Amino acid sequence: MRAAIVGSTGYGGVELIRLLQAHPYVDITSVISSSSAGAPIADGYPHLSEIRTDALDAVDVALMKEKADVVFLATPHGVAAKLVPQLLEAGLKVIDLSGDFRLRSAAEYEAWYKHAPADEAYLAKAVYGLCEVYGDRVHGADFISNPGCYPTATLLGLIPAVAAGWIDPATIIVDAKSGVSGAGRGVSLGVHYSEVNENLSAYKVNRHQHIPEIEQTLSDVAGSKIVTTFTTHLVPMTRGIMSTIYASVMGGAGARSEADFIALYRDYYKGRRFVRIRPQGKLPATKEVWGSNYCDIGLAVDARTGRVTIVSVIDNLVKGAAGQAIQNLNLMMGWDETTGLQFVPAYP
């Protein structure tokens, strides 16, 4: 299958290149840039020297139609909203890594993202590609909206307990942390080395664009409206997301033990190769999934407070972006979902 990558000069795009290079059924036939067409991609990314010798193509739908079967969009919010209708009309399959098609409501998108929303007819065509939960819908689809990085870690950590009714949804609090590559390659004061190094800061409190995405999916799973407190923090590391989640156990801690929760999660994710549930007494760390498509989850129940603590970790650029996008392609095409993604996390 031939793949084109729009936004190939960004962190999400260049991670797609790294992973797709090793995919047995995919050839990258076009790497695309809106600002540097004609330049060799290795100019901006010397680690690709002698691996990708091709020059960047311009953003041109007719050219994509000629050169590719599937287009990955790793572009800033607002770009896919305009491009996707043209790509779908051209008969291309599309996987969008941005937030443009994740929310079903155009008004909610506008309120949280501060961009003009996509046409509602196309919003309705998007399949939300949280693979372990909606894999059946992805199978055979032509257009996938890849979940956000924080929502991937947070939703995979919460959904089994919410679906089973084991936690009180009104008490959910999510304390999330990300490495700096989550902000993309663009330079700004907030990601400047001396602002981030030896520092830990909360940001976008009560206004993060991933709040409605998390609430939309949790509400679908619960069958009733759920709102959450979700706070993001910037951590001085390159890759990795940790969502630490707190919620009250229905009926109190005596109602469900830690072993019960672990068994529930293992059962929910049975047969899913990219979610690993830690044994009792063990919690995952971001380094344990670094560079891989795994989401690792650990659970602890506090008998004193009656609350469960859920720790969920991913690599933001892999399971949080390019890896899950490829997992979605595998599911769309009916290939084994692990195709091209079977690598071990880089450690240490």
Ligand SMILES: NC(=O)C1=CN([C@@H]2O[C@H](COP(=O)(O)OP(=O)(O)OC[C@H]3O[C@@H](n4cnc5c(N)ncnc54)[C@H](OP(=O)(O)O)[C@@H]3O)[C@@H](O)[C@H]2O)C=CC1
């Ligand atoms: N970084 C992460 O961990 C994650 C990112 N995402 C999402 O993936 C998308 C890409 O993020 P990321 O790679 O980090 O961002 P970057 O800023 O690193 O890269 C975005 C790229 O988009 C290209 N671009 C900018 N404007 C346009 C345009 N008008 N048309 C076409 N291409 C354009 C730019 O390249 P050029 O100028 O060469 O065209 C740029 O390199 C975003 O929507 C982000 O929210 C999702 C999950 C995780």
Ligand SMILES: CC(=O)N[C@@H](CCC(=O)OP(=O)(O)O)C(=O)O
């Ligand atoms: C560290 C950092 O700034 N992270 C970004 C993650 C956004 C992202 O990756 O984009 P999506 O909305 O497409 O998931 C943020 O918090 O906005």
